[in-house]
Amino acid sequence: MKNYHIIFLLLLLTSFYQCDNNKKPTQKSVVLSKEKKVKKEVITKAWDSLNRHNTEAFLTEYGKQNTENKVIIKTDFGDIKIRLYNDTPVHRANFIFLTKINYFNTTVFYRIAKNFVLQGGNSDEMYTMKQRRKYGNYLMKPEFRKNRKHKYGALAAARQWEKNPDKLSSPFEFYIVQKRSGAHHLDGEHTVFGEVISGFSVMDKMSKVKVGVDEWPVDDVKMKVAIIE
Structure with a gap:
């Protein structure tokens, strides 16, 4: 057993x-x-979110996947069509990125300096502030090119002048040269990354709006930006 x-x-x-x-x-x-x-x-x-730590890597990769280089800025004065330069890839990609997330659609041309520049890309709208907080205050390295000058109709990136020895560009704010002879004293100071291809008469109309002492228009000059191709 x-x-x-x-x-x-x-x-x-x-x-x-x-x-x-x-x-x-x-x-x-x-x-x-x-x-x-x-x-x-x-x-x-x-790759979920663009931020100040991955700016160049994110935008370089984003640019490879999003190759559009023509946009339209719609205003109450008419439309301005712009071609973005492929030889300023980070700035081009950044503008396309902001356009696709509809960032510009709640912004305004907040500075109208007659016979000089039309500057936009900011506002006190909640969505605008929310997007700026979401992605952080990232900056872009300059992409200066000898053949990209501040001619009439040039599109360039705004930037801080004080405490910015590397001339880093603001990602959110831009300006268009409205002066017919150009603004060549800014060559080598701000990155020119595109140019107006149609809508010069619209720029002239915008330049005539009434502004305050800070060149901010009395009545907001709103914009909508969309991809053409």
Whole structure:
């Protein structure tokens, strides 16, 4: 009888050992699967949002995936069509990015300096402020090009002059040269990244609006910006 008990116990132990061995590969497989999933999520998350830490990398990659270079600025005075330069890739990509998230659609031309520039890209609208907070106060390295001058109709990036020795561009604000002879004293100071291809008469109309002492129009000059191609 004792022999039967011993045999039974040996069979039982053998059964548990085999079950335990059978479970281990399954558990290991699940862990590996989770690790791969987490790794993929981390990679994706790195490109979720543009910020001051990944500015150049994000916009360089974004530019490769979004190659449009023509936009239209719609105002109550008419439309201005603009071609963005491919040889200023980071600034071009940034303008396309902001256009696609509808950032500009709640902004205004907040500075009208007659016979000089029309400057826009900011406002006190909640959506505008929310977007600026979301992406942070990131800046862009200048992309100066000898053949990109502040001619009549040039599109350029605004920037802070004080405490900005590297001449880093503001991502949100831009200006268009309205002076027919250009604004060449700004060459090498601000990145020119596009030019007006139609709508020069609209620029002249805008330049005549009534402004305050700070050159901010008395009545808001609103804009809507959209991709053409």
